[in-house]
Amino acid sequence: MFYEIKAKSHVRVPPNLLKDNIEEAVLKRLNETFEGHISQDVGFVVFVSEVLKIGEGIIVAGDGAPYYYTEFKMITFIPEMQEVALGKISDITNFGAFINIGPVDGMIHVSQTMDDFISFSKTKVLVGKESKKSLKVGDSCRARIIAVSYKDAENPKIGLTMRQVGLGNLKWIEEDLAKKGDKKVKKEKEK
Numbered sequence: 001m002f003y004e005i006k007a008k009s010h011v012r013v014p015p016n017l018l019k020d021n022i023e024e025a026v027l028k029r030l031n032e033t034f035e036g037h038i039s040q041d042v043g044f045v046v047f048v049s050e051v052l053k054i055g056e057g058i059i060v061a062g063d064g065a066p067y068y069y070t071e072f073k074m075i076t077f078i079p080e081m082q083e084v085a086l087g088k089i090s091d092i093t094n095f096g097a098f099i100n101i102g103p104v105d106g107m108i109h110v111s112q113t114m115d116d117f118i119s120f121s122k123t124k125v126l127v128g129k130e131s132k133k134s135l136k137v138g139d140s141c142r143a144r145i146i147a148v149s150y151k152d153a154e155n156p157k158i159g160l161t162m163r164q165v166g167l168g169n170l171k172w173i174e175e176d177l178a179k180k181g182d183k184k185v186k187k188e189k190e191k
Helices: 022-034 170-190
Strands: 004-011 043-059 065-076 086-095 094-098 105-107 118-121 125-128 134-135 138-150 157-161
Touching: 004 022, 004 043, 022 043, 022 065, 086 105, 086 134, 105 138, 138 170
Parallel strands: 105 157
Antiparallel strands: 004 065, 043 065, 086 094, 086 138, 094 105, 118 125, 125 134, 138 157
């Protein structure tokens, strides 16, 4: 889920940025500092969107740059258990698929891709033996978050599943809905 979070921090503005508008310089430095930051508390920082308040600058002895106390808003992504996410397949391996769900890739283990025996081809495609459904890089998919781990803060892990009605490759979902629609029309004609 994406959130807008209010935060406070001191930010160092190097002398070469002092020629710019101070609010623009502070916003630039905040984005350089926080964009891409990952923590369990705020999730994945996408970007700093707005500076709310800039205090007076202070200079630390031996450093020619002022430090400003700032209050600001940032956009973050915090993956939540059971959340349904939409994304694109970014890579396929023999053990599963990686799906980009915003600022991060989640992993779908091969056993969680579909209700079928799965084969992996050298062309990086997962194919269901009976259903003939395929999954390849670039496919748009809907998946549910089933695991989130910040054990390695630099590389958090997100586990996903597509084994549920309404989840999976969007093409599969459309085909399933079309089949249901055809069955409904057929039943109405029989009446």
